[in-house]
Amino acid sequence: MDRGRNPRGHLTSRLHFKEMPTALRQRGFDGFEVAVDERQARLQLRRQIARLEAELASLVGEGFGHTQVPHRVEAVAAAPRVLDLGQLEAVRDSLADRAAEARSALVERQRVEDANHELVAKMFAAPQDFKWVRVSREDLGLHGCGHWHSKPRLGPIGMLMGWWRVKVSSGCPLSGRLAAVER
Amino acid sequence: MDPGATDQRLGRVPAPQQGWVAPHIASEFPGLGIAWVEVEATPGKSPEPVRQRLRGLSDRTYGSQAIRLRERPIPWAYRVFFRQIGLDPDRTRTPVEQLTLDRLHDGGFRSNGLPADALNIAIIETGVALCAFDAERIEGRLCIRDSAPGESLAGQPGEMAQGTLTIADETRPIGLLFGSTAAGCGVEPSSGRIAIAAVQVKGVPQIAVEEALWIAAETLEAT
Numbered sequence A: 001m002d003r004g005r006n007p008r009g010h011l012t013s014r015l016h017f018k019e020m021p022t023a024l025r026q027r028g029f030d031g032f033e034v035a036v037d038e039r040q041a042r043l044q045l046r047r048q049i050a051r052l053e054a055e056l057a058s059l060v061g062e063g064f065g066h067t068q069v070p071h072r073v074e075a076v077a078a079a080p081r082v083l084d085l086g087q088l089e090a091v092r093d094s095l096a097d098r099a100a101e102a103r104s105a106l107v108e109r110q111r112v113e114d115a116n117h118e119l120v121a122k123m124f125a126a127p128q129d130f131k132w133v134r135v136s137r138e139d140l141g142l143h144g145c146g147h148w149h150s151k152p153r154l155g156p157i158g159m160l161m162g163w164w165r166v167k168v169s170s171g172c173p174l175s176g177r178l179a180a181v182e183r
Numbered sequence B: 001m002d003p004g005a006t007d008q009r010l011g012r013v014p015a016p017q018q019g020w021v022a023p024h025i026a027s028e029f030p031g032l033g034i035a036w037v038e039v040e041a042t043p044g045k046s047p048e049p050v051r052q053r054l055r056g057l058s059d060r061t062y063g064s065q066a067i068r069l070r071e072r073p074i075p076w077a078y079r080v081f082f083r084q085i086g087l088d089p090d091r092t093r094t095p096v097e098q099l100t101l102d103r104l105h106d107g108g109f110r111s112n113g114l115p116a117d118a119l120n121i122a123i124i125e126t127g128v129a130l131c132a133f134d135a136e137r138i139e140g141r142l143c144i145r146d147s148a149p150g151e152s153l154a155g156q157p158g159e160m161a162q163g164t165l166t167i168a169d170e171t172r173p174i175g176l177l178f179g180s181t182a183a184g185c186g187v188e189p190s191s192g193r194i195a196i197a198a199v200q201v202k203g204v205p206q207i208a209v210e211e212a213l214w215i216a217a218e219t220l221e222a223t
Helices: A017-027 A038-063 A085-125 A156-161 A173-182 B003-012 B023-028 B048-060 B063-071 B073-084 B095-106 B116-126 B206-221
Strands: A002-005 A011-014 A134-136 A147-152 A164-169 B033-040 B129-134 B143-146 B165-168 B173-176 B193-200
Touching: A038 A085, A038 B023, A038 B063, A038 B073, A085 A134, A085 A147, A085 A164, A085 B073, A147 A156, B023 B143, B033 B143, B033 B206, B048 B116, B063 B073, B063 B095, B073 B095, B095 B116, B095 B129, B116 B129, B116 B206, B129 B173, B129 B206, B193 B206
Parallel strands: none
Antiparallel strands: A002 A011, A134 A147, A147 A164, B033 B193, B129 B193, B143 B165, B165 B173
């Protein structure tokens, strides 16, 4: 190794090209080690896990009773332990995936419910165009077991005469009473 | 109620003792802690007031609460901690979630005798994770630490994987964190002194931990 000056005039250490493999063999990379504080990275990942868990919990609560929200993230350890960076990343990524899936499941469900609301509105406007169509309260994201059913007035006579109407069922009495108590 | 009698009851429950957490674990999990109280009590059938209290709690717990439970701050804090230590809280349930699910499954909180009922009442009321040990088998202060190489949990086959998080006294692990208790350290019919331990995680206020310990100890003391 010899010393020289770089274009700015600073003193530099220079290894001749031919000497490099020998230098690597002798010294390893000891001199080039960079101290990385993995603990800070782990703390950061744990904060992200906490945030994602809160988001997922909220999505599960939102979707309960309306649709199945994917929320399961498998354990990465058989027993409780301090997870390393890779394991924490795996948990974080799985939670992020589940949260994304849960969001899209809820969006999809909302889309279906909106479409059903529109369908019920159209059924009321022109029942004869939706013969025998039945939409339940569950399809609209509502509690209870009632439904909207496009049926002919006076049975076969109404069917022949084209007297169609939407019949609103209030559901079974028990669930109706319970719903009233909850309100 | 006579205020003097309340003071007497409050004074009867011993103050919680603070355990310690291994420094390298504490630096990874700020807010992690363990506290415990020791109570003179004998295990056995729960008296009628305790069973009545469980019935009262059953009447206050509904299915919708079970789903919304994970959004409440303390149960959420335990779920997060379970994720952070590699457990799936939907498989290895947090204590309060497990009790709530049992309530839905069984139609009510079942009485399992003392000290289990006392712990269950405190867990349901506060959400804080509690466990009980035979105080006469504990040596020194309780702590949370990781297992050393070659260490095992009494009554469990084989050695624990190095780095397993345990609740330990000054000589040996007495249980897995949120897991099984070592043989000989749990409460047995012959136990005369019971240690109730609360595991605190980040997000669980100190006052909730103290309240949980107080409720459990007071329920045991009252019998």
